[in-house]
Amino acid sequence: MSTRIDHLAIAASTLEEGVEWARRALGAVPPAGGVHPRMGTHNHLMRLGGAPPGGEVYLEIIAVDPQAPPPDRPRWFALDDPAMRDRLRSGPQLVTWIARTDSIQEAAVRSPIPLGPVEPMSRGGLEWRITVPPDGALPEGGTLPALIQWPADRPHPAGGMADLGCRLLALDLWHPKPDRLSAALDAIGLERGDGLVRIHAAEGEPTLGARLATPLGTVGIGRTAMEA
Numbered sequence: 001m002s003t004r005i006d007h008l009a010i011a012a013s014t015l016e017e018g019v020e021w022a023r024r025a026l027g028a029v030p031p032a033g034g035v036h037p038r039m040g041t042h043n044h045l046m047r048l049g050g051a052p053p054g055g056e057v058y059l060e061i062i063a064v065d066p067q068a069p070p071p072d073r074p075r076w077f078a079l080d081d082p083a084m085r086d087r088l089r090s091g092p093q094l095v096t097w098i099a100r101t102d103s104i105q106e107a108a109v110r111s112p113i114p115l116g117p118v119e120p121m122s123r124g125g126l127e128w129r130i131t132v133p134p135d136g137a138l139p140e141g142g143t144l145p146a147l148i149q150w151p152a153d154r155p156h157p158a159g160g161m162a163d164l165g166c167r168l169l170a171l172d173l174w175h176p177k178p179d180r181l182s183a184a185l186d187a188i189g190l191e192r193g194d195g196l197v198r199i200h201a202a203e204g205e206p207t208l209g210a211r212l213a214t215p216l217g218t219v220g221i222g223r224t225a226m227e228a
Contacts, residue, residue: 003107003189005171005196006100006148007058007158008048008210010221011077011084012092018061019044021092027215028164030061034123039075040068043123047158048212049167056158057168061092074136076146081136094210094222096142097171099190100156104129104149107188113139113180115147126157141206143173144184167213170195172224174202174209181206 012018015032022044023029030046042065048057064079077095078084087093101107108115108131116133131147133139139146150156175181178201190197209224219225 001101001103001106001110001189002191003099003101003147004191004194005057005145005168006098007060008094008168008171009077009096009098010059010061010092011079011088011095012061012063013085013088014066015042015044015061015063018063018092022046022059022061025216025221026164026166026212026219028166030059030164031162033060034126035065035068036121036123037068038071038119038121040071041065041075041077041079042068045161046166047161047163049163056156058158058161059166073134076130076132076136078136078138094142094208096138097145097208098130098148099145099188100148100150101189102149102152103189104131104147107147110187110189111144111184112187113144113184115139115144118147127151140175140181140184141208143175143181143206143208145188147188165215168196169211169213169218170224171197172200172209172211172222173197173206174200174223175206176201176203 030044033043033045035042044061074080115131207223209222
């Protein structure tokens with residue numbers, strides 16, 4: 001079982017706000033991705049570097065699609081949670097990350113912290129499977145990733161995304177019980193030899209941040225921006 005970082009999720013009240021945030025904060029304007037019929041959301045996407053095989057990483061800006069009918073379940077990434085909606089009123093937020101695996105059922109079962117059922121999803125011609133808690137919540141405040149599995153017989157979608165000169169340098173996870181988080185990441189088979197994922201002990205609620213190389217220089221987002 002092999003598991004590694006796949007992408008970062010930036011949630012926004014609207015996609016327009018999310019794209020404007022990227023323009024101002026990162027010096028890049030991610031192109032439109034598409035819609036997620038089962039979740040009533042839509043997104044914009046761009047590459048964050050990495051070379052195949054296995055190294056592809058990207059950034060997703062996601063928001064509720066106002067043109068889509070509400071789903072018959074809570075949306076993913078806590079987008080229906082009143083607390084998340086309040087949080088996004090202050091601007092787009094790095095809310096979680098997604099890790100790809102070649103054995104999603106096995107990884108989900110091995111996780112000592114529930115990640116939710118494995119759900120089939122699609123966007124345009126893309127199909128994948130992903131773990132989504134029934135209530136749409138973010139496990140461990142977003143520091144524990146959702147799991148995703150892409151079809152093995154198709155190229156990773158990051159290869160077709162715009163490369164706007166942004167690269168992921170580090171993903172930082174702050175947790176009051178870092179050993180608990182580390183054990184959960186080991187259980188799902190996360191490969192940490194590249195040093196991209198870093199765990200820090202911190203009081204309070206779990207939080208996350210990332211450090212990116214961008215056309216504007218090195219930029220911290222999420223808690224990483226506050227810790228700089």
